[in-house]
Amino acid sequence: MTIICLLYRLTTTLLVSLISSVTFSFANVADCSTGSTIPEKILPGTYLVVGVFEHEDNAKKYTEHVAGQGLSAHYAFYAGSGYFYVYTYSALSTEEVTEAYQELRATQEFSEAWIFVAEGNDSVTNTLANKELPNRLDQSDDTTELTTSEATLPPTKPVSSEDQNSKKREKLERQPVLHLKFQATQEGSNQPIAATIKVVEGARSKNVGEVSTNEVLTVNKTEVLDSTLQIIPYAIGYRKVQFNLPLNGSDSDSVWQLIQYEGDTLVVDMSLQRLKKGDVQIMFNTYFHGNASVMRGRSRYEINELVKMLEEKPNMRIKLHGHTNGSGRGFIYTYNPESKNFFNLIQNKEHKKNGVSSIKLSALRTETIKHYLEHKGIAGDRIETQGWGGKRMIYPNDTPSSKHNIRVEIEILNE
Template sequence: MNLRIIVFGIFVALCSVPSLAQQSTYYVVIGVFKVEENAQRFMEYAHTVNVPATYALNPLHNHYYVYVRSTANKGSAYDILKRMQEEGFLDAWVFKGGLGQSAQFSSEHTEIAEAEKPATNLSPTTTITENGTPPVDQPDTNTNGQQVAATDPATATTTPVEKVKPAGKPFMFKLINGSNGKDVMGQVHVLESDRTNKYQGYNGNETVYLTAPNNKGGRWYVTCQVIGFQPIGTVFVYANAEKTYKAAAEQDIVIPLELTRVRKGDYIEMDNVKFFENSNIFKPESSRELDELVAMMVEDPDYKIKLHGHTNGEQDREIVSLTEGQDFFALDPANQRANGSAKTLSTLRAESVKNYLISKGVEGSRISVRGEGGTQPIFDPRGGAASNNDRVEVEITKH
């Protein structure tokens, strides 16, 4: 892809991971409500800004927690917490315990103490409280700062809160497979300049709201790279969007993006497929692009591919690797640990992608792998973007 996303990752040493039987669940919470209807409204608001939230009851305190992720891996929870804060949910926090009508609680189900936090730059507004009690000195708000409902049980009300219409105009980025006219599932990046890598990400074929850009020309720049298709982009003037795309008032402004399939000889850079440090285990955010690759292979059985694994640096290291039947997306005490070369690690990473495809029904005979080690860096191995050298590229060998 043309855009490269630098994601700060947290590696949890296996020697400090408790047994699975002792692990609790970590929830990345973006809102807490006394009234269920308000929790549902806030969840629906999160969906309008492309955050896949859900909610559940904390029966100990009789509050509804709106959350975006539940995981047994503390490092994964804090990775996602940081992303939520970057996307505007500044009051997001991590709850350790259980949620649901029948959840069992004990004195161990408390918020993570300061000493237990991973070494990451969390927002100073992050709230960590005892026993999962939500902060009572701040109102529940949406990401635009508009009050939704009071968190304090003493001031909470059962009066329904009017759903707030998102600011801006409604748009839909229509992703279309140019060869068959079918909708394509994927994400678009909306930028204020073609010289920046800061973007807003939105799902294609869904209604999203955009406000006017801050640049002088009033233009939004749109790029799209769905795995299996050639990159595509467009530019539009925000003020004239209704006229340009012939949208009536209160209707979506539909911006079509016709995608062209990759062909033999093309390379696909899977920029969002990330690994835990010195491992072949995917970080949770890798799933979207992996599933896009699955969709490409399932839709067209004529595709054959070669997966090229890469590492940052060529030095030997201790490698943490999966064994058969383990979770592709989480560190586990049962993961194997052994010293190995950069080439070995890069091969294991390519094989992880292959095994994921096979687990989704793709024939293994259509996939070959090659470990490149650290011989082909795309960034300075000692620079701030060095982690992006840890990657897997897809070569189309037949179509």
């Protein structure tokens, strides 16, 4: 009986010990899992990525390294590529990531950081557009220690911008038809700009197409003889610039930094500078009624963009130069400053019957623009005007392009 009791007690002790051991093991697993969890895939949104890794251990170590630089660092698995992405910021709105992107790329170590957009699904609505995505992985606990071998093991090298650019080149070369979308922002502020983009084939000076920002232009590469397309954005108040898009995948890496793919659509991001002292810009989208100093209604947008520039730069002074197609005299309808109606010819019936010179007409047109700017609150002493008539024509007045001689130019006198 005594032996039976001893065996019973020994068995009980062993069972209790085993249960305790299992419980302790499960407790350790639970502790590990609550520290951080990795989702099966990155959630829809925009990420500021600093490194991409094939192995989770390397992604984790690099995340700890980035966190050691005083940055918020996380990593997550993206099923679309099969890699782990290390990122410092995430949001559903691309605009929210842009500012952080500019700041991070200004640092030497993270100068190759890039913006990654994980495609969403139908369940993602616009109501979530301004909400920050939850962190995919909590920062590592400061009390966690790495072994010497782990601490000194260098992380796998992040995917370089050169590799990313190479993939863009390869994809562009494979596409017989290009779908191009253009975006423009103001240099320094990154504010979106509404611009008109002209796409030109330089070899034949052929106009391939013209679209506004965020519109898609389709280009059949088989119909383009040149190896490069010239991208020329125009926005009033901004310097003229030209971007070259190589169709054969060549050219410098700096060009490819401006290019991203959204599915099969090639998106070109362009940064435009405000006009500087000494710059002269033609107001291509400011129109006047024939033989009149009264503007057409479609001039409103461009004139208002000029107002914005002058409001943005309160010390800027400009000079408006008026030009006509040739010289001569004739009767004209004039704008009546008292009416404050800048765009209606019928309500500005006053005309000069005895004949007015082309120089006078071009001067009156610049005066109409000046009156409009003053009407919008711009001080008149910031605006000079001059009419040139047909003295500075761009094209002969008997050619199809002669209509472009009728124009107003902005000269920046002072910033």
